Amino acid sequence: MQGWPQAGRGQRVGLLGGSFDPAHEGHAHITRVAMRRFGLDRVWWLVSPGNPLKTNGPAPMSDRMARARDVMQHPRVQVTDVETRLKTRYTAQTLRRLMARYPGVQFVWLMGADNLSQFHLWQDWRWIMDHVAVGVLARPGDRLAAGFSPAARIYRGARVPARASGALGLMTPPAWCFVNLPLSDQSSTALRKAGTWRKRDAGAIDPASLT
Numbered sequence: 001m002q003g004w005p006q007a008g009r010g011q012r013v014g015l016l017g018g019s020f021d022p023a024h025e026g027h028a029h030i031t032r033v034a035m036r037r038f039g040l041d042r043v044w045w046l047v048s049p050g051n052p053l054k055t056n057g058p059a060p061m062s063d064r065m066a067r068a069r070d071v072m073q074h075p076r077v078q079v080t081d082v083e084t085r086l087k088t089r090y091t092a093q094t095l096r097r098l099m100a101r102y103p104g105v106q107f108v109w110l111m112g113a114d115n116l117s118q119f120h121l122w123q124d125w126r127w128i129m130d131h132v133a134v135g136v137l138a139r140p141g142d143r144l145a146a147g148f149s150p151a152a153r154i155y156r157g158a159r160v161p162a163r164a165s166g167a168l169g170l171m172t173p174p175a176w177c178f179v180n181l182p183l184s185d186q187s188s189t190a191l192r193k194a195g196t197w198r199k200r201d202a203g204a205i206d207p208a209s210l211t
């Protein structure tokens with residue numbers, strides 16, 4: 001995919017942000033499940049210029065994009081460098097700009113349970129909860145911690161039961177839903193440790209160029 005991803009008014013678009021350093025079958029698996037369970041028309045992978053909470057830079061963007069496209073081949077899923085184009089790396093900033101750029105599109109932020117546990121540390125995380133529906137996918141080892149996380153507790157009144165997950169993208173935020181699924185123990189950390197992925201390129205990102 002070259003250029004900006006496409007979506008029509010009224011479409012439900014899931015956004016899976018990640019370092020994808022490297023992408024793996026676990027990412028593809030949760031994407032397919034999210035499309036089905038949350039009734040999404042499309043999913044865009046947002047390959048991050050760099051997680052603001054991680055100090056080490058990831059492998060070069062071009063390598064991560066190429067690998068992500070190899071791993072995720074589906075007609076309704078697009079691997080994108082939207083955050084590089086927008087010059088954002090904080091999710092709230094990215095979402096504000098995407099919502100302005102794609103009026104009428106219903107975005108659903110997707111993440112694994114490990115990220116829900118950390119969510120209260122993200123910049124403007126309450127703004128995200130208040131403005132975008134959030135779909136959380138179970139991940140081995142993180143189910144309980146995610147359920148008791150500050151974000152889950154503070155927004156417990158906005159939790160959508162898993163049996164109603166298909167309507168998530170139509171709901172007015174705050175609305176978030178946790179779904180169980182056949183678990184995948186794949187992780188980028190394990191792949192990096194196994195040495196099957198490229199060396200890190202800590203100098204690839206100039207943080208000053210990003211908001």
Ligand SMILES: Nc1ncnc2c1ncn2[C@@H]1O[C@H](COP(=O)(O)OP(=O)(O)OP(=O)(O)O)[C@@H](O)[C@H]1O
Binds near residue numbers: 026115186187188
């Ligand atoms: N096996 C998995 N099951 C459920 N969610 C996952 C899985 N792997 C990744 N995710 C989710 O996909 C998103 C992007 O993940 P990311 O690119 O950080 O991969 P990762 O395997 O978690 O990497 P790392 O090991 O470096 O933290 C995150 O929301 C993460 O929670």
Ligand SMILES: O=C(O)c1ccc[n+]([C@@H]2O[C@H](COP(=O)([O-])O)[C@@H](O)[C@H]2O)c1
Binds near residue numbers: 018048053090
């Ligand atoms: O906005 C934030 O403060 C923030 C903090 C940590 C992670 N994120 C986003 O969470 C997504 C998953 O990150 P990662 O590195 O765990 O793959 C990715 O899109 C990051 O930009 C966002």
